Amino acid sequence: MGDNDPRIASILIVGGGTAGWMAAAALSRAFSPLPAPARPVIKLVESDAIGTVGVGEATIPPIRQFNRSIGLDEADFMASTGATPKLGIAFEGWMGDGSRYFHGFGDHGPDVQGQPYRQHLFRLKAAGRLNSLDRWSVPSVMAAAGRFARPEADPRSILSAYSYAYHFDAGLFAGRLSTLAQAAGVTRLEGRISAVDTAEDRVRAVQLEDGRRLEADLFIDCSGFRGLLIEGALKAGYEDWSRWLPCDRAIAIPTRAARPPDLYTTARAASAGWCWRIPLQHRVGNGYVYSSAFIEDDAALDELAAGLEGPAEAEPNRLRFVTGRRRAAWKGNVVALGLASGFLEPLESTSINLIQTGIGRLLELFPDRDFDPVLIAEYNRRTELEWIGVRDFIIAHYHLAARAEGALWAHCRETPPPDSLTERLSLFRARGEIDPTHHDSFREASWTSVLTGLDLWPQKVAPQVGGLDLEAVESQANRVSDLIARATATLPDRLEFLRGVQMKAEAR
Ligand SMILES: Cc1cc2nc3c(=O)[nH]c(=O)nc-3n(C[C@H](O)[C@H](O)[C@H](O)COP(=O)(O)OP(=O)(O)OC[C@H]3O[C@@H](n4cnc5c(N)ncnc54)[C@H](O)[C@@H]3O)c2cc1C
Numbered sequence: 434m435g436d437n438d439p440r441i442a443s444i445l446i447v448g449g450g451t452a453g454w455m456a457a458a459a460l461s462r463a464f465s466p467l468p469a470p471a472r473p474v475i476k477l478v479e480s481d482a483i484g485t486v487g488v489g490e491a492t493i494p495p496i497r498q499f500n501r502s503i504g505l506d507e508a509d510f511m512a513s514t515g516a517t518p519k520l521g522i523a524f525e526g527w528m529g530d531g532s533r534y535f536h537g538f539g540d541h542g543p544d545v546q547g548q549p550y551r552q553h554l555f556r557l558k559a560a561g562r563l564n565s566l567d568r569w570s571v572p573s574v575m576a577a578a579g580r581f582a583r584p585e586a587d588p589r590s591i592l593s594a595y596s597y598a599y600h601f602d603a604g605l606f607a608g609r610l611s612t613l614a615q616a617a618g619v620t621r622l623e624g625r626i627s628a629v630d631t632a633e634d635r636v637r638a639v640q641l642e643d644g645r646r647l648e649a650d651l652f653i654d655c656s657g658f659r660g661l662l663i664e665g666a667l668k669a670g671y672e673d674w675s676r677w678l679p680c681d682r683a684i685a686i687p688t689r690a691a692r693p694p695d696l697y698t699t700a701r702a703a704s705a706g707w708c709w710r711i712p713l714q715h716r717v718g719n720g721y722v723y724s725s726a727f728i729e730d731d732a733a734l735d736e737l738a739a740g741l742e743g744p745a746e747a748e749p750n751r752l753r754f755v756t757g758r759r760r761a762a763w764k765g766n767v768v769a770l771g772l773a774s775g776f777l778e779p780l781e782s783t784s785i786n787l788i789q790t791g792i793g794r795l796l797e798l799f800p801d802r803d804f805d806p807v808l809i810a811e812y813n814r815r816t817e818l819e820w821i822g823v824r825d826f827i828i829a830h831y832h833l834a835a836r837a838e839g840a841l842w843a844h845c846r847e848t849p850p851p852d853s854l855t856e857r858l859s860l861f862r863a864r865g866e867i868d869p870t871h872h873d874s875f876r877e878a879s880w881t882s883v884l885t886g887l888d889l890w891p892q893k894v895a896p897q898v899g900g901l902d903l904e905a906v907e908s909q910a911n912r913v914s915d916l917i918a919r920a921t922a923t924l925p926d927r928l929e930f931l932r933g934v935q936m937k938a939e940a941r
Pocket of ligand 1: 447448449450451452453478479480481483484485486487488489490491492603624625626627655656657658659661683684685720752754770771772773779782783784785786
């Protein structure tokens with residue numbers, strides 16, 4: 434490409450954590466159909482001395498689409514990252530000790546008479562005939578039975594009514610992506626950036642400690658919490674959301690697996706936050722996300738350690754963060770992805786998904802060297818909507834939790850939620866409706882599982898359902914849940930599924 438060519442000729446990705454290598458793999462793949470001279474040159478710089486955060490281990494279903502889009506086959510991915518299938522999240526203790534609800538990746542039964550089946554189930558709840566939707570959620574029933582197979586393609590089968598994601602080792606994932614991206618032509622550079630050269634609100638180059646100077650047309654800031662380019666150089670600003678989400682620290686401790694992996698993440702409410710349990714093939718990831726305003730670090734470590742099921746495999750990894758987002762994820766010629774663009778706690782396993790959608794948006798709105806402000810504004814508009822959707826979903830968990838012990842919980846219940854969430858909760862309370870907006874990471878079924886799990890039920894149901902004979906609605910609901918139970922019993926045990934994947938990977 435010559436100097437007069439408006440197209441981006443060079444991209445520098447700053448950072449080689451999950452965000453950096455996902456961007457490298459996706460961008461190199463996206464431009465691969467172009468003839469070599471028309472492809473941008475992609476380089477990635479990372480610092481071995483600084484290292485990565487590397488704790489992101491639980492995901493949501495669109496990750497499968499990401500892997501497919503970069504040509505990463507499932508058996509290869511699962512074998513190389515120690516992955517297990519994930520059907521949802523079990524929330525324990527959020528409504529008090531001993532309470533449990535499940536957010537499964539799937540709907541609650543088929544649509545009937547033009548109404549989503551959940552409306553029929555809300556009717557039964559209003560009549561006192563049920564207390565949980567779990568029996569109508571295929572992934573919830575599968576997770577409880579420990580059985581797994583990929584969803585069926587035929588939409589008429591009840592075994593098509595779910596989706597799945599993975600638990601995996603984030604460090605191994607970044608390593609696998611790195612190999613893929615370098616095979617696709619990405620150049621990896623190792624070195625520590627010591628300065629960033631800017632001019633007219635754009636980054637011109639980064640300087641490495643050893644004196645090298647790296648120029649590019651487009652910079653992708655994946656430098657982690659530091660936000661070296663987007664904040665350090667361009668001062669994009671940060672919107673702090675900690676008044677609603679006061680957790681600001683985490684401790685992570687991996688343990689040896691003491692039993693076969695669950696098909697779900699566990700999020701157990703604790704005195705000043707919540708503890709995760711993420712089962713991989715070879716180990717279990719554990720952690721405590723807590724608020725330093727409500728518990729001392731040492732007490733948090735003791736509380737986490739008391740709940741561990743196996744011997745620790747590493748020293749505790751302590752992390753600090755401020756929940757919020759970069760005011761502009763794209764500024765000038767810098768697009769921030771991953772922790773450089775903001776942080777939302779991993780309660781719904783969304784950070785890696787936000788990296789994925791950020792990459793997707795960048796590819797859709799990919800600029801020329803003029804960096805048209807219209808494209809930048811659109812990217813930032815969609816990013817903000819998506820982040821607010823995830824933020825509100827997470828706040829709902831804390832705001833509606835009825836857990837009694839711990840001052841954090843009273844604080845979260847009493848803090849008025851953002852207007853956008855208040856509106857959603859009102860609509861759900863009124864008629865069980867969730868606005869299916871385009872930018873939501875979570876759909877109606879997910880909101881329904883979580884809100885009803887937190888004991889928020891609609892006051893009225895749709896009239897098309899309210900007018901039906903109650904006994905007929907109940908006997909049909911029983912038939913649907915029997916069908917789900919019988920279909921689930923035909924599925925293989927999860928260990929059988931994992932052995933099959935392993936054999937496929939070895940045969941390659
Ligand atoms: C406690 C916790 C739990 C989490 N759990 C989940 C989860 O379950 N699911 C999920 O989806 N997400 C989770 N996340 C988020 C997830 O870890 C991150 O989104 C993901 O790891 C992306 O990180 P990153 O690549 O943006 O940053 P990092 O991993 O921090 O990588 C930053 C990169 O920038 C480089 N760098 C920085 N400064 C310089 C410099 N001066 N010179 C050269 N290179 C530099 C570093 O070397 C590194 O390569 C969690 C995060 C935390 C904190």
